Amino acid sequence: MTEPARALRKALDWGKLAPLRLRAKTVADGVYAGGHRSRRRGAGIEFGGQRSYVPGDDLRFIDRHALLRHGTLLVRQFETETDRTLCLLVDASLSMSYRSEQAPGPKYAYAALIAAALCKIAVGAGDRVSLDWFGGERTVELATAGGREAFERVVGALETAQPSADLKSDLPALERAVARVERRAGRGSTVVVLSDLLDLPEGAEAAIGTLGVRGKTLTVARVLDPSEVTFPFTGPLHLRALEGDTRVETDAAAARPQYLAALEAEASRWSARLLSRGGSLILLDSADDPVKAVRKILDSVGGLA
Amino acid sequence: MSFLVAAALGVGLFVAIPIAAHLLRRGRARERDFPPTALVPAARSVARERATLEDRLLLAIRALLIACLAVIGATPFVQCSRLSLNRSAGASVAFALVVDDSHSMRALGTDGVRFERALRAARELLASAREGDAIAIVLAGKPARLALAATTDLNAARRALSDLGESDRSTDLEAAVSLARTSIASLPHHDKRVVLLSDLAAGALSDGAEGQAPLWAPVPELATPLENCAIFGAERRGRRIAAHVACTSPAAAAGRAVSLVGDKSGKPVPLASRGGIQELGLDFEPKLERPELELNGGDALKGDDRCPLAAESAALGVMVAADVSNASAKTGGPPVLEQAVAALESSAALHPIALLPDDANEYRNNALLLLDDPGGITPEARSALVSFVERGGVAVAFLGPRVEQTPLGATLEPFVHGAVHWEAKAIGELNQASLAWLGPEASSVRDLKLAGRAGLSTSDLFGARVLATFADGQPFLTERELGRGALFTVALPTSVEHGNFPLRPAFLALLDHFLDEARDHRGATQSVAGGEWTFPLGASIAIDGPRGPLAVHERARAAGGSALKAATPTLTGRYTVRIDDKAEERVVTVDPGEITTLPQKVPESAAQKRASAHAGSVDASPELGFVALALLALELGLRVFRRVTRERALSDTKTAHHPAL
Numbered sequence A: 001m002t003e004p005a006r007a008l009r010k011a012l013d014w015g016k017l018a019p020l021r022l023r024a025k026t027v028a029d030g031v032y033a034g035g036h037r038s039r040r041r042g043a044g045i046e047f048g049g050q051r052s053y054v055p056g057d058d059l060r061f062i063d064r065h066a067l068l069r070h071g072t073l074l075v076r077q078f079e080t081e082t083d084r085t086l087c088l089l090v091d092a093s094l095s096m097s098y099r100s101e102q103a104p105g106p107k108y109a110y111a112a113l114i115a116a117a118l119c120k121i122a123v124g125a126g127d128r129v130s131l132d133w134f135g136g137e138r139t140v141e142l143a144t145a146g147g148r149e150a151f152e153r154v155v156g157a158l159e160t161a162q163p164s165a166d167l168k169s170d171l172p173a174l175e176r177a178v179a180r181v182e183r184r185a186g187r188g189s190t191v192v193v194l195s196d197l198l199d200l201p202e203g204a205e206a207a208i209g210t211l212g213v214r215g216k217t218l219t220v221a222r223v224l225d226p227s228e229v230t231f232p233f234t235g236p237l238h239l240r241a242l243e244g245d246t247r248v249e250t251d252a253a254a255a256r257p258q259y260l261a262a263l264e265a266e267a268s269r270w271s272a273r274l275l276s277r278g279g280s281l282i283l284l285d286s287a288d289d290p291v292k293a294v295r296k297i298l299d300s301v302g303g304l305a
Numbered sequence B: 001m002s003f004l005v006a007a008a009l010g011v012g013l014f015v016a017i018p019i020a021a022h023l024l025r026r027g028r029a030r031e032r033d034f035p036p037t038a039l040v041p042a043a044r045s046v047a048r049e050r051a052t053l054e055d056r057l058l059l060a061i062r063a064l065l066i067a068c069l070a071v072i073g074a075t076p077f078v079q080c081s082r083l084s085l086n087r088s089a090g091a092s093v094a095f096a097l098v099v100d101d102s103h104s105m106r107a108l109g110t111d112g113v114r115f116e117r118a119l120r121a122a123r124e125l126l127a128s129a130r131e132g133d134a135i136a137i138v139l140a141g142k143p144a145r146l147a148l149a150a151t152t153d154l155n156a157a158r159r160a161l162s163d164l165g166e167s168d169r170s171t172d173l174e175a176a177v178s179l180a181r182t183s184i185a186s187l188p189h190h191d192k193r194v195v196l197l198s199d200l201a202a203g204a205l206s207d208g209a210e211g212q213a214p215l216w217a218p219v220p221e222l223a224t225p226l227e228n229c230a231i232f233g234a235e236r237r238g239r240r241i242a243a244h245v246a247c248t249s250p251a252a253a254a255g256r257a258v259s260l261v262g263d264k265s266g267k268p269v270p271l272a273s274r275g276g277i278q279e280l281g282l283d284f285e286p287k288l289e290r291p292e293l294e295l296n297g298g299d300a301l302k303g304d305d306r307c308p309l310a311a312e313s314a315a316l317g318v319m320v321a322a323d324v325s326n327a328s329a330k331t332g333g334p335p336v337l338e339q340a341v342a343a344l345e346s347s348a349a350l351h352p353i354a355l356l357p358d359d360a361n362e363y364r365n366n367a368l369l370l371l372d373d374p375g376g377i378t379p380e381a382r383s384a385l386v387s388f389v390e391r392g393g394v395a396v397a398f399l400g401p402r403v404e405q406t407p408l409g410a411t412l413e414p415f416v417h418g419a420v421h422w423e424a425k426a427i428g429e430l431n432q433a434s435l436a437w438l439g440p441e442a443s444s445v446r447d448l449k450l451a452g453r454a455g456l457s458t459s460d461l462f463g464a465r466v467l468a469t470f471a472d473g474q475p476f477l478t479e480r481e482l483g484r485g486a487l488f489t490v491a492l493p494t495s496v497e498h499g500n501f502p503l504r505p506a507f508l509a510l511l512d513h514f515l516d517e518a519r520d521h522r523g524a525t526q527s528v529a530g531g532e533w534t535f536p537l538g539a540s541i542a543i544d545g546p547r548g549p550l551a552v553h554e555r556a557r558a559a560g561g562s563a564l565k566a567a568t569p570t571l572t573g574r575y576t577v578r579i580d581d582k583a584e585e586r587v588v589t590v591d592p593g594e595i596t597t598l599p600q601k602v603p604e605s606a607a608q609k610r611a612s613a614h615a616g617s618v619d620a621s622p623e624l625g626f627v628a629l630a631l632l633a634l635e636l637g638l639r640v641f642r643r644v645t646r647e648r649a650l651s652d653t654k655t656a657h658h659p660a661l
Helices: A003-010 A020-031 A064-070 A107-124 A148-160 A171-184 A204-212 A226-230 A252-276 A290-301 B003-027 B035-039 B044-073 B114-128 B154-162 B173-185 B336-344 B379-390 B432-438 B440-445 B505-522 B604-614 B621-657
Strands: A046-052 A074-079 A086-091 A128-134 A142-146 A190-195 A217-224 A236-240 A247-251 A280-285 B030-033 B093-099 B134-139 B145-151 B191-197 B229-237 B240-247 B257-260 B276-283 B292-295 B306-308 B317-321 B349-352 B368-372 B394-398 B421-423 B453-455 B465-469 B475-482 B485-490 B526-528 B533-535 B541-545 B548-550 B553-556 B563-567 B573-579 B582-589
Touching (some): A020 A107, A086 A107, A086 A171, A107 A190, A107 A217, A142 A148, A171 A204, A204 A217, A204 A252, A217 A226, A217 A290, A236 A252, A280 A290, B093 B114, B114 B154, B134 B154, B134 B173, B145 B173, B229 B292, B229 B582, B257 B276, B317 B336, B336 B505, B379 B485, B505 B533, B541 B563
Parallel strands (some): A086 A128, A086 A190, A217 A280, B093 B134, B317 B349, B317 B368, B368 B394, B394 B485
Antiparallel strands (some): A128 A142, A236 A247, B134 B145, B229 B240, B240 B276, B292 B306, B475 B485, B553 B563
16 A cells, blocks of 8 residues: 555544444435335235226226226226345545545545445335445445345445555456446346546446446446535646556646546546446535435435335 | 844845745645546646746735834834934924925925925924924014914924915015024923024025024925016006016026017017016006916916006005205205105105195095195195095195294194194204104114204194104104094104204104005005005905905004004905905015025035934834735735635536536
8 A cells, every 4th residue: 555545544534424324324314214115016015096907907906896986997006115225336446535625524435424324225215235345445345135234234344444446457356346246236226336436447437337237227426525526726736646657737727627627528428328328427525415415316216206 | 223223124034035935836836636637637837837927916915014024123223214303312302393485485396396395394393293392383474473382282283284375475584583583492492493494585594693593404405496587566557567577597587578468469578688677568458357467488486477467556656745945955856755755665656746635536546645844724625635534545744834824714634733833942852762663763863953843732633643752752743543544743844954854764764654654554556465454443344365355354553552454465466455345456466585585505504403303213113014014914815815716716617517516
């Protein structure tokens, strides 16, 4: 691990964020408490309404009372509660440890909070949750599990992990993580990727995009630091990337428009690629309210009724 | 320079600190981690140039702030070009400011208008005064006046100074210096000075006797000679105009000419290329209303290049009724009275008459009637005379032996009531003390040889005042007011056959007094700025001058007696005087001495005082403190402004580029 990386890891103040589980619960409570319903209607317990009969419908569901009273053929519908697996893929590369003066914490801490909150919501709704990583140290992959214990394990794993590793030229590591998620996520699963999408190797877009196929819902939440969003610097700058050897000497005022344009272009590229695979991209600022961030993700996933 | 001064000023070297910091900051860009560095374009050269430009203002402010603090530290030792009082052993000072408000101070000097420069210098001196210092303010325009008696109230001095205004008076610097010395003479201060804020265009100044306050001329540039020409008088004489012009030097007069304003047909009359006074003649254009003369070209004082034309009756009309056979000198020529008047008032219009006019209109255009040895006044003549006096004329009767030869029906009224006897016997001399108001000439009445005198008794005088007496107490000169005029009765004739009084200087002084009285009562249509106009106490007076109404006040007569009304025009120009609803125009001009008298050199002793005073230090701490505070506020404001601007720009950037956030 490089010296700057160690310094940045110290900046990850879990004491300020902890207990993560309490904050995750608070965030989850602020979003919505309760289960989500499947959009599939058919065999089930709870009555879900009526519709006109069309040839081919199961005759067992014809509403006899409506037929006798009104003389029209109506079919009774029922809603079926289903469990949907939530697969969390968290970026723990070194760039996620970045924190500027404007941010309350590192990007990883914000991503971990969002992940824990999503986990809490999913577990509360009876869904199962899995956790995978790309990059990072002391990371623990968690197989699909449900219940309170799953939430505790996810929180523990998020707290244990440390942002590390230079993925700039390590596409196989990313592909391995994606493959693990693919194995865990079946049809109807929801995959949420929490990453800054920075310093990723060539082909990362394609690899992550594969998570949106075969009936899975893919949402990539791009977590950026406020300084990465606005580029608030002034005067001469000597910038150094956390992953790779990129160094740039520039003038803040002159570089700001070009940087912002490049950032926007990159986001558009990711969004287009994900959209083609049925996924979506959400931009998050680590200084923003995490409750709103989780709501954005849930809106994107379509998990709220 | 002491160690403290060096140390304080040494702080100024810290100015180099922000400069060095700026250079260091400019030379090296800050290195920082930034994950999306790959998205940032490189712009190395631009970065350094922009850093230099952006920080220059802050750098200048900080450097100035440090320099200001260094000077504040050394302030008690820092000298300033501002005038200040140099104190001997730090003691309080008593000084009299002699501010010259004469016409010549209105000239445009090397440092602005002289009078304004003098006031500025006075304010600077007042600013350096402290509690305990005594200040008197004396004005050197004629007559010298005390604007502020010596006081330790600095605020009162500032107020008095702010009330001063320029005028066209003559200069009376010697009297002003004397008045200034007197005003601070009785003060207990050890260090006393008379500060001359004047162009010194006056007679020679003495440095004063031992023990008197020394002179100090702190603004020598006021005495820089300037080129100037002025029209100091213009009067109509029939169809001609007599213009009186004064110039400081031949150079000032060269190429200049006088013309009648608005007279397109008349040609300008060029001045002779010489300094001093010259008289020019121009044709009068009767169609012009309120005509004025103008001097072309420019000089140091533009205000005196134009002068209103006085009416034809500007010259003082004097009627003289004297018997040529009795009252003439043995050498021949006109009577002594006429010769004396002509000597005293060259511009006076003398009108010798054989008999007193019976018609009051014949007194028109005359202000003074001198009647020598009258042999009685007929009722018709008396009526006309009374009418003349009541309208502001002055009549003087020199009584002689003929007072006893009045014909039937004629009397000496209105001068004397009843019969007057001629006392033809050896008479003692005049009471010199009773003539003291004539001035130094009063001493010339000693050892007079008089052949007789008119015996005036108090009961015959109609309540007239006795102004002078003989040694035995008999009235010699009486004055009686009648209407707006005055009647004087002298108990001696002007004929040298009846005594040698007409040959003494006191006689001329007495005649001069009568001329002055005539001028005062009649009011000369042309007078010099600063000269007082007097009016009868009962008259209703309203005066409009070039700058609005002129104040009229009451005052007592100099020789005692009842009060009168007086007004003093201090500015040149045309005045409209309304006396009991009768309007007349008067023209006030400048004294030619103001133009022709060149500034004298600053007395040597005054120059030495000046040098020592300039070495005095000035406490500039308050001003420098304000400057330092202003710089500090400017820096804070600039930083806040930049911060707000940057944050606003970033907010706009965030909204524009990431609307999804």
